[in-house]
Amino acid sequence: MVHRREVNGQPIVLGNQGDLWGNAMTWFDHETGSVWSQPIGEAIMGPLTGTRLELLPSSLTKWGDWVELHPDTVALDAPARINGFELEQMAIVVEFGPDSLAFPATDVRAAGVANADIGGVAVAVTVDDANDTWSVFSRQVDGRTVELQRSGDQLEATDGSGTWTADRGVQVSGTGGNLDVLPGFTSFPADYTTFFPGGGFWQPSGIVPVDGS
Amino acid sequence: MEPTSTHQADQYPTERSSRFLSLATVSALLAGLAVIAVVVFVPDQSGPGSSDDSFHPDGWEGVSANFASDLYDPVSAGEPAPAGYRPSIPRDGIFPVYTPEFRTVENTDWPSDELIIGVEIDGDARAYPVGFLIRREIVVDMHRGIPTFVSW
Numbered sequence: 001m002v003h004r005r006e007v008n009g010q011p012i013v014l015g016n017q018g019d020l021w022g023n024a025m026t027w028f029d030h031e032t033g034s035v036w037s038q039p040i041g042e043a044i045m046g047p048l049t050g051t052r053l054e055l056l057p058s059s060l061t062k063w064g065d066w067v068e069l070h071p072d073t074v075a076l077d078a079p080a081r082i083n084g085f086e087l088e089q090m091a092i093v094v095e096f097g098p099d100s101l102a103f104p105a106t107d108v109r110a111a112g113v114a115n116a117d118i119g120g121v122a123v124a125v126t127v128d129d130a131n132d133t134w135s136v137f138s139r140q141v142d143g144r145t146v147e148l149q150r151s152g153d154q155l156e157a158t159d160g161s162g163t164w165t166a167d168r169g170v171q172v173s174g175t176g177g178n179l180d181v182l183p184g185f186t187s188f189p190a191d192y193t194t195f196f197p198g199g200g201f202w203q204p205s206g207i208v209p210v211d212g213s
Numbered sequence: 214m215e216p217t218s219t220h221q222a223d224q225y226p227t228e229r230s231s232r233f234l235s236l237a238t239v240s241a242l243l244a245g246l247a248v249i250a251v252v253v254f255v256p257d258q259s260g261p262g263s264s265d266d267s268f269h270p271d272g273w274e275g276v277s278a279n280f281a282s283d284l285y286d287p288v289s290a291g292e293p294a295p296a297g298y299r300p301s302i303p304r305d306g307i308f309p310v311y312t313p314e315f316r317t318v319e320n321t322d323w324p325s326d327e328l329i330i331g332v333e334i335d336g337d338a339r340a341y342p343v344g345f346l347i348r349r350e351i352v353v354d355m356h357r358g359i360p361t362f363v364s365w
Contacts, residue, residue, distance in 0.1 A: 002332050003362045005353070011360035013276045015309050016351055018302035019288065021295060025350060025364065028304055030276075033285030038364055044295055045287035056361060058332045063340060064325025067318055070338035073331070074315035075323065076352065077267035078345040133328075194297070 001185045003041050003053040022194040039093075039187060039195045055095065055183040061133045061167075069168055087127065091201070092134045093192055094184045096121045100199040101207065102192045105134065111204045112150025113166065115139065123182055124148045124155065125202070126166045136184040137169045141176035155179075267314035270337055273355040275312030278305070309351035315339065334359060 005012050007029075017026035017035050021044065027036040034046030041053040059066070067073060091102040096119030108114045109127040116123055122139035137155075139146050146157040148164075154172055156163040162174020169179030192199065193210045200207040269275075288300055323329075328343040334357045341352055346365035354361045 001364050002330065003364070005360045005362040013280075013311075013353060014351070014362055015278075015280065015305045016307050017288075018300075018304055018306045020299045020301050022297055027351070027364070028284075028286070030280040030284065033287065035287050044298075045292050046285060053362070056332065056334075056359075058330050058363075060343070061329060061331055062325060063321075063323045063327040063329050063342070066329055066331045066338070066340050067325075070331070070333060071318070072336075073333075073338035073340055074270055074317060075321040075329075075340045076310075076342065076345065077314045077316050078310075078342060078349075 001038065001041070002056045002058040002183075004056055005053060007048065007051055007053075022191055023188075024191055024195070037195070039185070039191060055185070057181045057183045059133070059135060059181065060186065061135075065133070065167065069170075087134065087186065089188065090186045091189050091192055092125055092127070092136065092184050093187045093196070093199075094118055094123055094125065094136050094182065095196075098198070100196045101202050102187065102189060102196070102199060103202045104189065105186075107203060108134070113148050113155055114202050114204075115147055116202055116207075121182070124179075125184070126150075126155065128167055133167065134184070134186070135167060135169060136182040137164075137179035138182055140180070266320045267316050269314055269355075270339070271355045271357065276353055278309075278311045280304075307348075307350050309353055310349055311353050313352050313354050330363060330365070332356065332361065332363070334361075 005014055013030040014027045014036065015030060017028040019026045019035070021037050022039070025038045027038065028034065029036065029048065032047040034043040034048035036043045041055055043049050043051045087105045091104045092108065093100060093102050099119035101116055101118050103114050103125045105127050108125050114125040122145045124137045124139050125134065127134045139148060141157070141162060146159060146161060148155040149158055150166060153166055154163045155166050157174070162176060163172040164170060164179050165172060169181060171178050189201070197210055200209045288294065323342060329340040330343065330346065332339050337357050339356065341363050343365065346352070346363065350365055352363040354363060
């Protein structure tokens with residue numbers, strides 16, 4: 001996850017609190033010592049309790065694909081290592097304002113693309129065939145909202161107005177440019193229900209509320 | 214303004230090291246003597262800023278890893294914690310990257326299928342490898358003047 005570490009327009013420095021809440025990491029800020037919860041980006045104890053950090057757009061992708069899309073990228077000076085991260089057990093969480101939805105990766109992959117509206121924002125979520133990477137796109141194109149469907153490696157607007165690559169949202173045909181990338185993050189479904197009790201799980205058949213109502 | 218510092222900021226704040234002293238009793242019979250080993254918690258600080266060809270795209274030198282020794286801690290102060298809160302390891306026991314540095318694509322030897330978190334702001338794209346984030350969990354960065362915070 002990538003956050004903007006800024007409170008009331010002032011940068012703050014965050015470190016690792018080292019505790020767990022809902023099995024997820026916590027931070028502390030060097031300014032007030034408040035304790036923050038990673039999945040919600042919000043201070044849960046201390047003077048800044050209730051303050052939230054803005055989640056910034058980011059991608060979870062493969063280095064090779066990222067370089068192809070951003071040839072001038074820089075890379076953190078750090079050793080890399082293939083890891084045992086398995087997206088298929090996880091859900092992609094998208095959150096706008098008080099509203100959020102979790103998109104189980106395997107369901108999204110089976111459906112090709114998940115169209116949804118979250119807090120008034122029209123989004124589309126995709127997962128690649130290998131269950132390795134995901135993307136969240138805006139469905140606002142040229143000031144209109146499109147519905148997207150999967151066609152091989154591409155997403156196409158159901159009104160025929162354009163096509164884009166499914167992995168990066170790069171425009172292949174039509175007008176309006178590339179799809180905007182929106183913020184999202186991965187979570188185990190159980191953790192999502194802990195942190196977003198008012199949320200819901202996206203399913204091809206509709207939204208299943210976390211609270212079961 | 215945030216306090217800035219040089220690479221030395223990545224050095225562990227020694228005044229807090231005492232919190233990480235733990236006694237691992239290793240009983241060994243050596244010439245009839247029981248040997249007690251003291252294990253000091255030393256956070257892994259390998260990583261960014263170590264190579265000659267690294268730099269920061271913003272010219273940013275990072276922030277100090279040191280925080281006030283009397284910095285408020287709601288947990289030790291006894292503030293009520295939300296249900297399910299579990300104290301685990303001390304602050305910065307897993308040591309964040311406070312002074313990140315970067316390399317060009319040409320100077321990076323990651324495999325193409327290495328998972329990364331990619332962030333692009335105003336045409337400035339940066340990649341943070343998941344395999345490294347799993348170990349260090351946090352990178353404090355400045356990205357085109359925007360204070361950013363990458364966590365895993």
